[in-house]
Amino acid sequence: MSFSFIGMMASAGLMVKVVMAALVIFSVVSWWIVLRKQFLFSSARRASEEFLSRFWESKTLNHAFAAAKEYTRSPEAAVFVSGFSELRKISSAQNAQAAVTLQSQLATMDNLKRSVRKAQIMEYDRLERSLSFLATTGSATPFIGLFGTVWGILTSFQEIGARGSASLAVVAPGISEALVATAAGLAVAIPAVVFYNFFSNKLAVFESDIENFSADFLNLIERDILTRG
Numbered sequence: 630m631s632f633s634f635i636g637m638m639a640s641a642g643l644m645v646k647v648v649m650a651a652l653v654i655f656s657v658v659s660w661w662i663v664l665r666k667q668f669l670f671s672s673a674r675r676a677s678e679e680f681l682s683r684f685w686e687s688k689t690l691n692h693a694f695a696a697a698k699e700y701t702r703s704p705e706a707a708v709f710v711s712g713f714s715e716l717r718k719i720s721s722a723q724n725a726q727a728a729v730t731l732q733s734q735l736a737t738m739d740n741l742k743r744s745v746r747k748a749q750i751m752e753y754d755r756l757e758r759s760l761s762f763l764a765t766t767g768s769a770t771p772f773i774g775l776f777g778t779v780w781g782i783l784t785s786f787q788e789i790g791a792r793g794s795a796s797l798a799v800v801a802p803g804i805s806e807a808l809v810a811t812a813a814g815l816a817v818a819i820p821a822v823v824f825y826n827f828f829s830n831k832l833a834v835f836e837s838d839i840e841n842f843s844a845d846f847l848n849l850i851e852r853d854i855l856t857r858g
């Protein structure tokens with residue numbers, strides 16, 4: 630009996646092998662999500678910093694709109710593009726009218742706020758996507774590993790009953806195989822929980838930044854409408 634990890638898995642029962650295969654799948658998918666999210670958040674942060682710098686340096690919103698199209702990974706740029714596109718549509722419709730009333734100006738702000746809010750939700754969903762899998766991995770894999778352990782111990786007791794002996798040589802192999810499943814479940818769960826919390830904190834910062842930018846953008850438009858009114 631080999632007590633190496635590969636040796637124990639080779640001699641383990643079918644159910645323990647299924648449990649270990651499930652844990653491997655959870656681990657691979659979790660690490661793929663971690664690497665993907667790290668790239669997404671890093672690129673979004675760089676793009677947002679560059680876009681915001683150009684946005685506040687722009688003399689007109691048209692110049693800012695042209696700059697925003699270059700930063701497709703920036704959540705703030707996406708919100709601005711959505712809001713400014715809606716503002717253009719509203720302005721075109723108002724220009725076709727004989728006069729612009731206060732009621733139409735208020736309707737402009739309402740439509741613009743809805744468009745900006747929709748863009749915010751879409752960006753939140755894009756950044757948050759797949760994080761729930763990390764949470765599921767962190768909560769489920771210890772129990773999957775524990776299930777493998779319980780099953781392995783039951784198998785060991787069955788073997789003890791069949792042999793009619795409870796010596797260490799009979800018990801140790803099966804118990805060690807069973808405990809490996811619990812250790813593997815924890816090894817998969819701990820990084821998933823750590824990175825879920827890590828990315829959740831980053832997501833909260835992004836949400837705050839997007840909210841602040843959206844408020845600033847809407848304030849600029851509202852002041853412009855009041856000035857023209």
